[in-house]
Amino acid sequence: MSLLSVENLHTHFISRDLDNRIRVFRALNGVSFTLDAGHVLGLVGETGAGKSLTATSLLGLLRPPAKVVAGRAMFAGQDLLAMDPDALNAMRGRDIGLVTQSPKSSLDPLSRIGDQLIRILRAHAKVSVAEARARAEKMLDSLGIPDPVARMRAWPHELSGGMAQRVLIALALMNAPRLLIADEPTTGLDVTVQAQILDLLRDLVRRTGVGAMIITHDLGVVAHYCDRMAVMYAGAIVEAGPVSAVFARPTHPYTANLIAATPERLRLGSARSIGGAPPNLLALPEGCAFRDRCPMAGADCATPPPAVALGAGHVVHCHRA
Ligand SMILES: Nc1ncnc2c1ncn2[C@@H]1O[C@H](COP(=O)(O)OP(=O)(O)O)[C@@H](O)[C@H]1O
Ligand SMILES: [Mg+2]
Structure with a gap:
């Protein structure tokens, strides 16, 4: 059984226009994927595809007017989307670790690093301060942070981007979560630091059996560090499977185009290899969301694409598969 199983997640932004008519921005339109313990899943797609929103929807971190309107997300025998907010809150930080973009702004500027680590551990586990301190130092050490004892006394502003x-x-891992979600964990860091951190994350997954989801717009990160990948377009997964299978046989025209256009480390956010633009999510037509940009589109693409299994867990949502 999968560690995390997301089925048909829909998240909408619901607002009213000047004429008081309801407007529905369909940001997520049926996101489905699974993640196994001990695996790294790469959730990849262009900026605006809905990657971060997928994470915040799962973790109960949406703010109005965003709302989960349908779906299931089974984790540890419970549906994250139907859980009581307090219970989900307790689960976050204990069973599920979250690493966000822009580390500097995610750290509490008013507390020393060590205090933050000790606090998050003691929020979820009955341990003495001395024991928490010892564990925090060990965690920093295991993450390749030199001189952890001294570093415990550092303030966030004293850290480099990579160190932060x-x-x-370390904060996400203090309570030994079973699931780790990292949203663009290395975007903005230089290439060497990025590689060190992603190496570390992958080793950690292998060593501890945690299941990790890495959100990225960088296909190179997926190719080098992930076991499985899910390609997102206009709020839905268009293709998913083992990284080797998807790269060997990209089947959705969107995926095929992305991978063909990848010399080495294509940055999807700035890629302009496909003509046209993603569809307007305020007026999403029935059928395949990619059809206006798709060179292979036909009349049948106006109906919802079927899920086609290509073997070994490789699935594509396309009429042409
Ligand atoms: N607070 C918000 N209000 C309105 N639209 C939003 C908000 N946050 C995100 N969106 C929209 O939802 C879509 C998905 O965003 P996001 O999940 O952040 O994309 P990604 O992480 O893939 O770049 C985008 O079209 C974005 O403009
Ligand atoms: Mg994002």
Whole structure:
């Protein structure tokens, strides 16, 4: 059984226009994927595809007017989307670790690193301060942070971007979660630091059996560090499977185009390899969301694409598969 199983997640932004008519921005339109313990899943897609919103929807971190309107997300025998907010709150930080973009702004500027680590551990586990301190130092050490004892006394503003990102990972891992969600954990860091941190995350998954979801717009990150990948377009997964299978046989025209256009480390956010633009999510037509940009589109693409299994867990949502 999968550690996390997301089925048909729909998240909408619901507002009213000047004429008081209801407007529905369909940001997530049926996101489905699974993640197994001990695996790294890469959730990949262009900026605006709905990657971050997928994470915040699962973790109960949406703010109005965003609202989950349908779906199920089974984790540890419970549906995250139907849980009581307090229970989900307790689960976050204990069973599910979250590493966000921009580490500097995610750390509490008013507390020393060590205090933040001790606090998050003691919020969820009955341990003495001395024991928490010892565990925090060990965690910093295991994340390749030199001189952890001294570093415990550091303030967030004293850390480099790479160091701050490691501290954020340490915070996410203090309670030994079973699931780790990292949203663009290395975007904005230089390439060497990025590689060190992603190496570390992958080793951690192998060593501890935690299941990790890495959200990225960088296909190179997926190719190098992930076991499975899910390609997102206009709020839905268009293709998913083992990284080797998807790269060997990209089947959705969107995925095929992305991978063909990848010399080495294509940054999807700035890629302009496909003509046209993603559909207007305020007036999403029935059928395949990619059809206006798709060179292979036909009349049948105006109906919802079927899920086609290609073997070994490789699935594509396309009429042409
Ligand atoms: N607070 C918000 N209000 C309105 N629209 C939003 C808000 N946050 C995100 N969106 C929209 O939801 C879509 C998905 O955003 P996001 O999940 O952040 O994309 P990604 O992480 O893939 O770049 C985008 O079209 C974005 O404009
Ligand atoms: Mg994002």
